[in-house]
Amino acid sequence: MTQGTARPHGVRRRSTSLAAVAAAGVLALTTACAPEEGSESGSDAGTVDVSVIYSQTGPLAAYGEAYRNGLEAGLDYATDGTGEIDGTTINLEFSDDAGDAAKAVGLAKDAIGSGSKIMAGTISSGVALSLAEQAEQNEVLYISGAAAADAVTGINRYTFRSGRQTYQDVATAGSFLGEPAGQDVVVFGQDNAFGQGNVAAVEAVLGGAGATVDSVLVPEDATEFTPFARRILDADPDLVFVAWAGDTTSAMWSALSQQKVFDEVEVTTGLGDVASYGAYGTATEEITFLSHYFGAAADNDVNTAMVDYLEADGAEADLFSPDGFVAGQMIAHAVAEGGGDDVDAMIEALEGWEFDGPKGSMTVRAEDHALIQPMFAATLVDEGGSPTPELVNTVDAATVAPPVAGQ
Structure with missing residues (x-):
């Protein structure tokens, strides 16, 4: 064909x-x-x-x-x-x-x-x-x-x-976050199949490399995220892996900023859709992004x-x-x-x-x-007043390939 x-x-x-x-x-x-x-x-x-x-x-x-x-x-x-x-x-x-x-x-x-x-x-x-x-x-x-x-x-x-799939997201983060052994990692996400899948993947990838993995999962219908941001700080992790999707994304990031999470701990997450680029607020330049795709990737x-x-x-x-x-x-x-x-x-x-x-x-x-498939690492940079993704690295497909299911 x-x-x-x-x-x-x-x-x-x-x-x-x-x-x-x-x-x-x-x-x-x-x-x-x-x-x-x-x-x-x-x-x-x-x-x-x-x-x-x-x-x-x-x-x-x-x-x-x-x-x-x-x-x-x-x-x-x-x-x-x-x-x-x-x-x-x-x-x-x-x-x-x-x-x-x-x-x-x-x-x-x-x-x-x-x-x-x-x-x-x-x-x-x-x-x-x-x-x-x-x-x-x-x-x-x-x-x-x-x-x-x-x-x-x-x-x-x-x-x-x-x-x-989620494993490829997490493996991408692991490929540029340095040595995970001895680090405490908190997965912050929604309490649904997506969030739970991310917890399992972080446990498999980073936990399997020696990190201690905990989670803070938020009910899917929640609209107030301050208490959950405080729970992150109380856990005092070395790294926060954020797994979030949907129309509450902006409110979630605002809560993390207001609670000074970015001042206390390194945060990484997947780069979202174009509409979300402006949702990170003052934390934009403080986040390391793993990326599934953006137009110039x-x-x-x-x-x-x-x-x-x-x-x-x-x-x-x-x-x-x-x-x-x-x-x-x-x-x-x-x-x-x-x-x-x-x-x-x-x-x-x-x-x-x-x-x-x-x-x-x-x-x-x-x-x-x-x-x-290959994955990407990216940053958001200011371009004409708008946050724009910039490619940092292409991660080889084999590097982030999940283990064969059932084996």
């Missing part, structure tokens, strides 16, 4: 839903023409329906938008702008899980019942684990999105991931293609853009080898697949479907 170049600025995307074009009587302007939520789905001889379940609304909606934009760009790239593989149209059917696992499971059951053999998406780790269970029960291919919980890797033979043709495509569509390359883009590449590759309905053939095609993504060289590890 030939992978194409970015769509030139001003050129409209071709629709991947021929039925939708005929019904509307106009040229669709999106890579994938998605029907209204709740409409009928199913595949015919010339169309493969892919059920994309993601956060269109809810606390992770901004991440969901970046994922969707990247997915549309990735499918366009992988199909040379046609939305087709060997004459078969790939139709992305988007639905909103709002970050709710029960709702996502209902959407998955509807899609599977309508004949879809491929599912993709979700930002929430808790939702991804529930969708992985549905994939196994119904023997369909599932390519999870930005959900980072390590438990997604190796959960079953039907589940793959298109983004990084990688210098390669695929990243250039994605950035150009998004800019032409009025969007911006963001934290989870590559997760969507890679999902588009994986979907196209699976359909090319398995036709969209032979699940075993699609699984075999993805296992061990090596390809170039926006971040660089990627490998789908055959043993457990981990996505082996």
